Amino acid sequence: MNNPVIILVAPQMGENIGATARAMKNFGLTNLRIVAPRDGWPNDKASSVAVAAIDILSNAKIYDDLASSIADLEYVYATTSVPRDMNKNYILSKELPDHYPKQLKVGIMFGRENCGLTNQEITIANKIITIDTDHNFSSLNIAQAVIIICYELFKSQERTDLVNTQLLATKEQMDYFFAHLFTELDKKNFFKVAQKRPQMTRNIMNIFYRIENLSNTELQTLRGVISALTKK
Incomplete structure (x- = not known):
């Protein structure tokens, strides 16, 4: 461990x-x-x-x-x-x-x-x-x-698990992802009621943080999806 x-x-x-x-x-x-x-x-x-x-x-x-x-x-x-x-x-x-x-x-x-x-x-x-x-x-x-x-x-130190060799997303990379996502959502006026924005952003973050073993590559793919959907 x-x-x-x-x-x-x-x-x-x-x-x-x-x-x-x-x-x-x-x-x-x-x-x-x-x-x-x-x-x-x-x-x-x-x-x-x-x-x-x-x-x-x-x-x-x-x-x-x-x-x-x-x-x-x-x-x-x-x-x-x-x-x-x-x-x-x-x-x-x-x-x-x-x-x-x-x-x-x-x-x-x-x-x-x-x-x-x-x-x-x-x-x-x-x-x-x-x-x-x-x-x-x-x-x-x-x-x-x-x-x-x-x-x-x-x-549990002597216990062994299967090894996941993929490089997983760090919290810093997740912060960049959320900043990207929320910026684009703001542009589309997704958060129509300002008072509800904090709770809505927490809900969105919780959705992604429930994903186990999200790799850095997968996170970059998600950012690519956002860019593709918002491209003029």
């Missing part, structure tokens, strides 16, 4: 970042990305909690926005304990080893301590992970959620 990227989106407490680093090191994960940490970076509280996992913090990559943090990734999971009103595939954490695309560059997103990930952030994920907890109390600390996911992946 490749080494997935753990992505903390706008974490609010340095202690949780440090505890996340420890959880990752417990199960052999080393790639940590942090998006817009509330208290800035570096963070002394994160370092004091990380202890022997300080190397993961030292090598962590810091980003100003989510889009840049996942631009090079081919497959992204979003974690949430709250059901979302969107047509996107869900899996339980214990099912992750059976669904994990081992040959791809994978990222797993974790949201803010107080409210998790936004619907817009979840839209860009290929799939949602829900940790199977008691339905009466499903809220988890970030580091607790991270360690459960890391443990499930660690258990």
Whole structure:
């Protein structure tokens, strides 16, 4: 299995970042990305909690926005304990080893301590992970959620899957595709009601992100289709 990227989106407490680093090191994960940490970076509280996992913090990559943090990734999971009103595939954490695309560059997103990930952030994920907890109390600390996911992946390290040798589309390439598509739709006045545009764009993005293993070549074909349909 490749080494997935753990992505903390706008974490609010340095202690949780440090505890996340420890959880990752417990199960052999080393790639940590942090998006817009509330208290800035570096963070002394994160370092004091990380202890022997300080190397993961030292090598962590810091980003100003989510889009840049996942631009090079081919497959992204979003974690949430709250059901979302969107047509996107869900899996339980214990099912992750059976669904994990081992040959791809994978990222797993974790949201803010107080409210998790936004619907817009979840839209860009290929799939949602829900940790199977008691339905009466499903809220988890970030580091607790991270360690459960890391443990499930660690258990499956010896498993093997069929290898897909095609070069898959990255999130950055998907962003270019959506920009192209929405630009042309705007020209055709597809979004007639401005207030509905955000929800409609999310719906369109969810349609494409449900496609498993979309290759870069296939994505270029889709862009060619758009160009052909809009050519004067």
